[in-house]
Amino acid sequence: MSILLNSESRVLVQGMTGSEGTFHTQQMIEFGTNVVAGVSPGKGGSQHLGRPVFDSVAEAVIATGATVSGVFVPPAFAADAIMEAAAAGLQLVVCITELIPVNDMVRARAYLSSRAARLVGPNCPGLMSPGERSKVGIIPNQNGKPGPVGVVSRSGTLTYEIMQSLGAAGYGQSTAVGIGGDPVLGLSFSDVLELFAADPKTELVVMAGEIGGSDEERAAELIGRGYPKPVVGFISGRTAPPGKRMGHAGAIISGNTGSAASKVAALERAGVEVADTIEQIVERVTARLRRG
């Protein structure tokens, strides 16, 4: 088992014919993802990477029964692509695109609120369920190993590092989810934690947050109310100064909100062990899983 994505998931890729879309769709197919279609307005009727290409998500869904979309379209069109996927009834939309105007995302989020689709991202590496041989996004294939650890993180490369380090120590993942580095996101830490709580194959969760916003604090509240599985925390940006945007649009301490100290304190109050380094994450995971 896994969360959000499994071997049954039928994936279409919006923007599959672009260069990023092409490269990463190939990687997804190699990993084992069941990619059933591409969508590129104006290119419907053609074939790409051995998959049929459609002009719209709705047409692709009717023809292929797709349930999940990966969005690789440029920032100016990404919010529209997300809404199109939601309107076509997809269950999961994973948006990799970065640099989307934040007010576009505000509208897309509002649009999704009355629809079934869950959104991961944007500005995220996507997600991978190694045991199900399924991934949507750009997490490097060799970093995924099947196992009992749920990983949820705001960052890309840091997520890969964590997966690789866990894998090297013998701990694979049920699902790894990168929720994204933007200020306005789809799924939050809390949303993903709730999904992991209900997944029988996930025995422990590693949650890697960073400065900015208060999603980590919200997650700490959720865990504090009684979470059924051990959580190992990690916060990057402990030494970041206030008012500076640290690469991610969302990674900024503004006024009193968003500091690493507040996040670490909230997590520790909730009983989460917070690691200082990736090596420590692995140590804590080892200790918790041995303790059983």
Added chain:
Amino acid sequence: MKLLEHQAKAQFRNEGIECPMGRVARTPGEAESAARELGEVVVKAQVPIGGRGKAGGVKVARTPEEARAAASQILQMEIRGYRVPAVLLEELLDIGQELYLGVTLDRDRRRLAVLLSFAGGMEIEDVAERTPEKIAKLWPDPFSGPLPFEIRQLTLNALASAQGEQVLDRSRLLNLMVPLVQRLYQLCQRLDATLCEINPLVITRSGQLIAGDGKVEVDQNAEYRHQDLVRELGGDAEAASSGDDQLEVEARRRGLTYVHLGGDIGVIGNGAGLVMNTLDLVKQQGGSPANFLDIGGGAKAEVVRQALEMVLLDPEVKGIFVNIFGGITRGDEVAKGLIQARDELQIKLPLVVRMTGTREEEGRRLLEEAGITPAVSAPEAARRVVEMVAGAGR
């Protein structure tokens, strides 16, 4: 992109939000003739930061001569590092009451929030911290915008915590607030702004609502849609970044994601979260990072070279820590790129590299042979670079 007050107010007027009569002046002479037209005026420094009043950047002038003198003084000032490219002269308002009205991004709600308070004129952050109950909030549906009944309720909620006598009777206030809030919200959407703020929102003794000040911040990701505005700002935009860190201004020019931090260990890595973590590791080892520099998900040799060049512009840098997560990138290629860049740029400072990727061991061997310090783990690399910089300082 932050607009200066006079630019924000030009946008307000376009949207039908009333502002005081005003003129922009770039010389004392222009200020004098503006004051002849306007009468008694307030002369305000146009800088993109708060606290200008306390710094002496706002002065009342009763005569054109006083306006000239005030402008001459203010135009020579540097306010918290920012040059003053212009002053805004405005008619004096007959202030009855000062409110706060703002539209700003609320990350938790994933929406724009409308904030209204009768504790205007103060920094809203201070109000939010000390007396949060004095701020009424509304999170409109972005497709419909704030609806009239929602705005009336917002106003009533704000009124409930207001103290003292009201200038306007309730029905008139409710009637005036509806179009004002709708216009400010529309403006925020039209400009792709993350903040549109009127503080103070003045209610004059004669019962008009007028924007006393204006703050607008346009989302960096949406600037491509507002090239006309970017062009119009031209020289003022340059002044508006004059107080910014000059290394960061240079990095922006080069298209690099760089934040200057003031220490002596240059840090380069790929991915924002990874670089933030690298800074934390340097600090944990007792070192002081000079900068944050994210070269993005990939690890191309040319980008690494540009990053090294950027880090070296900072004269404080005494050592460099490169932390690359390679993924499918080949470690030997990253190593070759680094060695070449080091030679081309003639880097003599300690250079510690931690990288992963396929064939990473071969990469480390190449680095070692070339006199660059390779490390297997990031904490180890941090420890070594901190030691080497401390050793060099002795």
